[in-house]
Amino acid sequence: MRVGDYLPTRTFELVVHGADIAAATGLPVTFPRAVLAEAAALAARTAVELGRGAAVLAALTGRAALPPGFSVV
Numbered sequence: 889m890r891v892g893d894y895l896p897t898r899t900f901e902l903v904v905h906g907a908d909i910a911a912a913t914g915l916p917v918t919f920p921r922a923v924l925a926e927a928a929a930l931a932a933r934t935a936v937e938l939g940r941g942a943a944v945l946a947a948l949t950g951r952a953a954l955p956p957g958f959s960v961v
Contacts (some may be wrong), residue, residue: 896926896927896930897930899923899926899927899930900926900930900931903924903927904961905918906919907919929936931960931961932945932948934960934961935960938960940958940960943955944960951954
């Protein structure tokens with residue numbers, strides 16, 4: 889895997905797990921917009937690769953809810 893492809897996966901992990909830790913501790917956390925955009929884009933691209941892109945797009949645009957327990961990881 890090239891570094892340029894690898895680094896966004898590390899950003900994604902830091903954002904997701906950082907948010908988990910903040911929720912568990914009750915501490916507020918904020919991430920820069922660019923970081924959130926990169927993490928969300930990676931999750932969306934992963935959903936597309938898994939054949940779930942249409943479901944994610946419908947949910948993001950308010951046309952449908954994601955099924956209970958939906959995850960791309």
